[in-house]
Amino acid sequence: xxxxxxxxxxxxxxxxxxxxxxxxxxxxxxxxxxxxxxxxxxxxxxxxxxxxxxxxxxxxxxxxxxxxxxxxxxxxxxxxxxxxxxxxxxxxxxxxxxxxxxxxxxxxxxxxxxxxxxxxxxxxxxxxxxxxxxxxxxxxxxxxxxxxxxxxxxxxxxxxxxxxxxxxxxxxxxxxxxxxxxxxxxxxxxxxxxxxxxxxxxxxxxxxxxxxxxxxxxxxxxxxxxxxxxxxxxxxxxxxxxxxxxxxxxxxxxxxxxxxxxxxxxxxxxxxxxxxx
Numbered sequence: 350x351x352x353x354x355x356x357x358x359x360x361x362x363x364x365x366x367x368x369x370x371x372x373x374x375x376x377x378x379x380x381x382x383x384x385x386x387x388x389x390x391x392x393x394x395x396x397x398x399x400x401x402x403x404x405x406x407x408x409x410x411x412x413x414x415x416x417x418x419x420x421x422x423x424x425x426x427x428x429x430x431x432x433x434x435x436x437x438x439x440x441x442x443x444x445x446x447x448x449x450x451x452x453x454x455x456x457x458x459x460x461x462x463x464x465x466x467x468x469x470x471x472x473x474x475x476x477x478x479x480x481x482x483x484x485x486x487x488x489x490x491x492x493x494x495x496x497x498x499x500x501x502x503x504x505x506x507x508x509x510x511x512x513x514x515x516x517x518x519x520x521x522x523x524x525x526x527x528x529x530x531x532x533x534x535x536x537x538x539x540x541x542x543x544x545x546x547x548x549x550x551x552x553x554x555x556x557x558x559x560x561x562x563x564x565x566x567x568x569x570x571x572x573x574x575x576x577x578x579x580x581x582x583x584x585x586x587x588x589x590x591x592x593x594x595x596x597x598x599x600x601x602x603x604x605x606x607x608x609x610x611x612x613x614x615x616x617x618x619x620x621x622x623x624x625x626x
Contacts, residue, residue: 350382355395355512360585362394363387395512403556405516416444454478455552460485464492466529466557472541477548483517490522491529500603501531507540510591519544 353365366387391397398404458478461472463484466563475485502523508514513521519529520536528536547555556585569577590613597609 350386353394356588357396357399357515358581358588359390359394359587360581361588362390362396364585368392387483395503399515401556402516402518404511406556416440462567464489470535472536472545477542477552479553480517480548483513484519487513488525489519489521491526494522494526495530495614499526499599499604500606502527502598503536504531507535507543509594518547523589 350366350369353362354371356362357367362389366382370379370382370387373382384449386393388587393407394410398408418441420437423440424433424569435478448621455477459474460481465473465485465488469488473481476484497585502509504524504527507520507524509523510523511521514524526535526537540572551558594613
């Protein structure tokens, strides 16, 4: 079910849920999944949030719950209407003051960290402070990848399919691993500037504007629906293949990775050669 939560296609999400149901040994848990999860994946699974980096980041209402919790803690029933209003105004003023302080630090504060190359940390300091924290955590994650014996991620461009990159559109641990220990240095000065320019004026609002816009289209014919289903199936197969590779790659076993690639080449070779002919 955790894997189903992070699937980026609906078909893959539905397949994993069905697999969880089929393999579940507890009837009560199986019924719980059937009743609460299988018919409303668009409300809780991340496949429905792929169009918006902001929705991939914000998966709960903790900020609102925190506000309500503090409001309940500072008010009691005998305050009356006027007293309750005063408490709400005081809490709003506190939250506004906190927001102004955070907004000030957003552009001015610089993270202090050791163990990162000076050139990289100099580029990181050009981002807003919360973004600096995110990037630094990804740089540190490279050392953990090396400790686990994982190979350098094979990337040819500044794009990655990991959840962090889709959430924040920033260099992830796979990009840093490739940049620091790979043959090709992807994070050039120009590349850093492209990432930094996203936050020059709008700050986190960049994530609000980066989304796919749904356009009202005429009702689809059966042929169009069939074609769309076929495309979804191809996307799902590609995603499953990519996920299978990353699972092998994450284990850090070079022999298994080489075997997987050769098997994949052999399996696809006959199909691709026939299509080319």
